[in-house]
Amino acid sequence: MLPVKLIKQLNHQDIPKTDDSILIQSLNQEPKPVDWRDLHHQVFSPQSESGWTGKRFDSEFLMKDWWNPETMWFSIDATTNQISGSITLELSSKNPELGIVHWLMVAPNFRRQGIALALLAKLEEYAIDHGATELQAETLSSWEDAMAFYLRQGFTKPVTRKK
Ligand SMILES: CC(C)(COP(=O)(O)OP(=O)(O)OC[C@H]1O[C@@H](n2cnc3c(N)ncnc32)[C@H](O)[C@@H]1OP(=O)(O)O)[C@@H](O)C(=O)NCCC(=O)NCCS
Numbered sequence: 349m350l351p352v353k354l355i356k357q358l359n360h361q362d363i364p365k366t367d368d369s370i371l372i373q374s375l376n377q378e379p380k381p382v383d384w385r386d387l388h389h390q391v392f393s394p395q396s397e398s399g400w401t402g403k404r405f406d407s408e409f410l411m412k413d414w415w416n417p418e419t420m421w422f423s424i425d426a427t428t429n430q431i432s433g434s435i436t437l438e439l440s441s442k443n444p445e446l447g448i449v450h451w452l453m454v455a456p457n458f459r460r461q462g463i464a465l466a467l468l469a470k471l472e473e474y475a476i477d478h479g480a481t482e483l484q485a486e487t488l489s490s491w492e493d494a495m496a497f498y499l500r501q502g503f504t505k506p507v508t509r510k511k
Contacts, residue, residue, distance in 0.1 A: 349488050349489070349490045350488065350489045350490075351486055351487070351488055351489075352486070352487055352488065352489050352495070352505065353484060353485075353486050353505070353506060354484070354485045354486070354487065354498050354499075354503035354504065354505060354506075355482055355483065355484050355485075355503060355504060355505075355506050356482070356483045356485075356501070356502050356503045356504070357481065357482055357483075358447070358472060358475060358476050358480055358481055358482060358483055359476070360476060362472075362502055363469050363472045363473055363476075364465045364466075364468055364469045364472070364501060365469075366462055366465050366466040366469045367462050367466060369426065370423055370462065370463060370466040371423065371424045371425075371426055372421050372422065372423050372424070372466060372467065372470050373421070373422055373424060374417060374418050374419065374420060374421050374422070375417035375418075375420040375421075375422070376417040376418050378424075379422040379424075379431060381402065381405050381409075382402075383422060383431045384405065384420065384422070384434055385399055385400045385402070385405055386399070386431070387422075387431055387433070387434055387453060387455060388400055388434075388451070388453065390455050390456070391453040391454070391455060391456070392453070409436070412438070413440070414438045414439060414440040414441075416439070418474075419436060419437040419438075419439060419471075419474065420434065420435075420436040420437075421434065421435050421436075421467055421470050421471065422434045423454075423458075423463045423466060423467055425458070430455075431455075432454060432455050432458035432463055433452075433453060433454035433455065433458060433463045433464060433467055434451065434452075434453055434467070435449065435450075435451070435452045435453075435464075435467040435468065435470075435471050436449070436450040436451050437449065437450070437471045437474060437475055438450055439475065439478055439480060444478070444479045444480065445479065445480055445481045445482060446480060446481075446482050446483075446484060447471070447475035447480035447482070447483045447484070448483075448484045448485075448486075449468075449471065449483060449484065449485040449486075452464060452467065452468070452485070452494070452497075454467075459493075464497055465501070468501060471483075483503075485498055485503060
């Protein structure tokens with residue numbers, strides 16, 4: 349389970365083309381932190397009885413110096429009003445040219461419908477509009493869905509120069 353860092357250069361032409369009917373809202377609109385925690389539980393630990401506590405959520409997000417509720421987005425199913433996916437962007441004032449993707453996740457019963465693509469498109473648009481030129485995502489080599497998704501969207505492994 350090796351962590352893999354992936355990068356993508358940002359520009360308007362390369363923002364994924366997506367289905368406009370997918371409703372996306374950020375945490376400063378309707379969705380609540382508990383919606384994120386429920387989704388995270390469904391995606392990453394469905395077998396266990398409980399997921400992240402509110403405290404864990406706060407230390408992962410609210411306590412970070414980059415935290416901005418505007419940059420945690422959720423996709424919402426138009427028929428059932430259910431939260432189907434989420435993505436978070438870290439944009440730090442220390443390094444505004446670099447955007448970092450955190451916790452991209454889509455509920456199992458909503459996969460392969462372009463939801464992650466719509467979330468990424470929203471994130472890229474925001475990042476570009478706020479001065480970012482590069483996007484970084486970290487995943488695990490064994491997370492095949494995530495690796496396939498990111499590589500398909502133009503992320504690459506950074507080239508490491510030999511000494
Ligand atoms: C990775 C993940 C977010 C993708 O979500 P999704 O909504 O199903 O992805 P999309 O439907 O937007 O996929 C867009 C394209 O990416 C590629 N893709 C996505 N999932 C893929 C998979 N499992 N295998 C191969 N290609 C895949 C395909 O090209 C797909 O287009 P297509 O369906 O027309 O072939 C989802 O599988 C997930 O939540 N996985 C578990 C959590 C996780 O690993 N998160 C990443 C943390 S770093």
